[in-house]
Amino acid sequence: MNTNSDSQKKDGVRVLFPTLIYEAWYPSYETDKEKLISYVQKLKENDTEGQRISAQEYPSGYTSYFTRSNLFTDPQLADLVSFIHQCAGNFAIQHHWDTKNFEPVINALFANINPKFSNHPDHMHPYSHISGVFYVKSELDSPPLSFKDPRIGRWMMPPAADGTRAENTFHARIKAEAGKLLLFPSWLEHGVPQNTSDHERMSMSFNFEMRPMQKP
Numbered sequence: 001m002n003t004n005s006d007s008q009k010k011d012g013v014r015v016l017f018p019t020l021i022y023e024a025w026y027p028s029y030e031t032d033k034e035k036l037i038s039y040v041q042k043l044k045e046n047d048t049e050g051q052r053i054s055a056q057e058y059p060s061g062y063t064s065y066f067t068r069s070n071l072f073t074d075p076q077l078a079d080l081v082s083f084i085h086q087c088a089g090n091f092a093i094q095h096h097w098d099t100k101n102f103e104p105v106i107n108a109l110f111a112n113i114n115p116k117f118s119n120h121p122d123h124m125h126p127y128s129h130i131s132g133v134f135y136v137k138s139e140l141d142s143p144p145l146s147f148k149d150p151r152i153g154r155w156m157m158p159p160a161a162d163g164t165r166a167e168n169t170f171h172a173r174i175k176a177e178a179g180k181l182l183l184f185p186s187w188l189e190h191g192v193p194q195n196t197s198d199h200e201r202m203s204m205s206f207n208f209e210m211r212p213m214q215k216p
């Protein structure tokens with residue numbers, strides 16, 4: 001006969017140290033698409049210093065990271081920035097972080113253009129808690145975002161995987177799809193493989209810190 005305590009005993013699997021990736025779709029994308037694409041094109045055209053630095057630091061592509069990383073202050077992007085903020089808040093809640101006393105505050109938003117042959121080597125985003133990307137323009141054959149398993153001990157002697165789970169790979173790839181936003185922890189190494197397609201890929205990247213709330 002089962003006692004109460006016996007009935008609470010269950011066989012099963014626990015998940016520890018998970019890495020959360022948040023995926024969301026910008027509801028105004030179809031309406032704002034042309035405006036956003038033209039915004040990024042004009043940004044590049046007017047940012048000659050950014051083009052010069054990109055030629056050295058971001059071969060074959062353009063990024064406003066070095067020159068215009070405060071795009072979150074631009075009123076033209078207010079709706080998108082508001083959506084990004086909302087997603088960052090949800091992501092903090094999903095992590096069970098202390099959202100009563102801390103709030104995600106954006107500290108960088110910059111644009112990137114990856115034409116044919118450009119790539120972005122694996123990297124992290126230091127001095128931030130949440131990082132992410134929004135795809136302004138992407139096609140079916142555009143390169144994905146690639147995440148590297150951060151658990152270095154796992155690389156010692158991995159058992160053969162059955163190939164059915166992204167969680168069980170060493171490099172997990174997520175499609176870059178226009179209008180989609182991805183959030184991930186800033187410590188998670190990621191990169192973009194070489195763009196072998198003839199299509200230009202455009203994105204906006206951003207970072208958030210969890211800062212103490214300003215209370216009256």
Ligand SMILES: [Fe+2]
Nearest residue numbers: 123125190205
């Ligand atoms: Fe990045």
